[in-house]
Amino acid sequence: MRPEILFPLFRPITALTGVGPRISKFMEKITGEHIVDVLWHLPSAFIDRRFSPKIAEAPDNTVVTLEVSIAKHFPSRNRRAPYKVSCFDETGPMDLVFFNARGDYLKKQLPEGEVRIISGTVERFQGVLQMTHPDRIGKPDELADIQTVDPVYPLTAGVTNKVMGKAIRGALEKTTELPEWLDPAFKQKKKWPHWQEALEAAHHPQEEEDLFADSLPRERLAYDELLANQLALALVRRTVRRAAGRSVTGNGNLRQQIRDSLPFTLTNSQEEALKEIEADLSEPLRMLRLLQGDVGSGKTVVALLTALIAIEAGMQAVIMAPTEILARQHMETIEPLLSGTPITPVILTGRDKGKKRTEILERIATGEAQLAIGTHALFQEDVDFANLGLAVIDEQHRFGVHQRLALAGKGQHVDVLVMTATPIPRTLMLTAYGDMDVSRLLEKPAGRKPIDTRVMALSKLEDVAHSIGRMIAKGARIYWVCPLVEESDKIEIAAAQERFDHLQSLYGERVGLVHGKMKGAEKDAVMTAFATGEIDVLVATTVIEVGVNVPEATVMIIEHAERFGLAQLHQLRGRIGRGMDASTCLLLYGAPLSENGQARLKIMRDTEDGFVIAEEDLRLRGAGEVLGTRQSGLPEFKLAQLPAHEELLAAARDDVKLILEQDPELASERGQALRTLLYLFEEDATVGYLRSG
Incomplete structure (x- = not known):
């Protein structure tokens, strides 16, 4: 259960003043639906209104805050012409310009003969200074409220900076100081503020440097997010590892038959990966391995030979693809390779209905089908396996951490091999697959031309x-x-x-x-x-x-x-x-x-080296853009910016190792605070993997 201290942050954004049902639809696109999501939406720039010169000294195209006397209103003669208000100070005149103006409203705001504070961007037009649509207008006693530094937020159609700023101020009011989850010595060494203080500072930049990834408040918040990510992955990994596995070894007969019939020899990387997989399977622990290989590097053959280890050991194996086309393609590649063996693979996709589906399900349930290929249809509730030993998941990135666990629940101690053709930079590997061991296929099959x-x-x-x-x-x-x-x-x-x-x-x-x-x-x-x-x-x-x-x-x-x-x-x-x-x-x-x-x-x-390309992509664009995180299943960080925060990621990983060695069930005072951190970053599911609590 989410701790009570976080309840206010997980209320819908419509609980914020100024965010009605209409605005919330637009806002959710860029923030998310909870108040906490609004807090993570940091400014990308700011407008400094502290500069207050005299009219004659105001530089062109600059934001200034001026104290002026209002001289006279000149209403527009037609709809298209601007409404002007002339004003002055002791150094000279100036015009305020409004389009589509309501005269009665402006006369109230800017009464002739009175002094007003105005703030906005000025420019010279035919030698006279003018300000079009001032951002702020107030009385002299409101000078301090106007002369501020305003954060500027990334926006979407339908949401203005004013609306966003107001929502964020409202969200900040809902925060309270949370128990500290950082290691005190590390926090002191980094000179980081407390969580609530860091949020306040990040939303109120005063200088250019405050917007940089290495400003202390932003660093602190990024570390919190990376720590939650690494802790969640470590808990998943531990849960999978803890669930006793079983030693899976085959006699090698089926594999030898396939190898003899292949029209090519395996590459060194394929042999190396198979060796690592075999070693994993023979351990009495669950395998959780990622096989990374560029398009055309021969992952399907490795998948088939891995499946045969389980089948030789008297178990079933599944190979799962994200789309029907891919599943059928695997079937087309694998079926002919198995033609001389006693194994007949079955394929199950969402397209199989009625009698045909029932027949396939029966063959899987009785164990007659030793190898099943398919889409996520293989994990629906009515699919029962006689003795599932291995699951191979292709193009893992459509498939998050929690599905990895759901899948493993389809049999006793299922070993998992995940394959991806998406080359992932090492830094991002840690954030998405920190719970997995990794094998890489580095060569292309013989005969392929560049x-x-x-x-x-x-x-x-x-x-x-x-x-x-x-x-x-x-x-x-x-x-x-x-x-x-x-x-x-x-x-x-x-x-x-x-x-x-x-x-x-x-x-x-x-x-x-x-x-x-x-x-x-x-x-x-x-x-x-x-x-x-x-x-x-x-x-x-x-x-x-x-x-x-x-x-x-x-x-x-x-x-x-x-x-x-x-x-x-x-x-x-x-x-x-x-x-x-x-x-x-x-x-x-x-x-x-x-x-x-x-x-x-x-x-x-x-x-053509996918790994070189992936590293360059990360360097050029940052993690948010790489691989189009939305499609790639890589976590989308709201606060951490990779590669700028790469060192923090390594520190978070080391910190988590230490935490789980010293306090495996997060029962200590810091452990309890870390549970709050997991809930704060919506890693709720992983808290369930702790024995107590």
């Missing part, structure tokens, strides 16, 4: 569209990826439709289209037509990022490549170069290219 990556201006698009005719004539299959439009699916789909129409006018029925709003079956049909060669050109939004294996596809064209993250470009490029033919990737960019955009495209041209 991909020729070229960077070209978008102005050449017409030439590219016409030149692919020659490639089609030679039997090439081509992916054409349309621009990413962050703000709107509609625009993205419209762009894809337009490109599809254009290419269809050139190549007729040989062109197909897939986008995210199509139904699963429609998408599958187009993908299948592309895989079988019924169509030669597949126009797509990024839905093809993780997916179909089409060895004949040798050309990848990406429009507005500068809008994509490095990891995404790398994933897309990984769709080609899977056969033995030479492949080409064209990155079309819109000018002018930012420095960052240039750097990203250069890295793509220079290397």
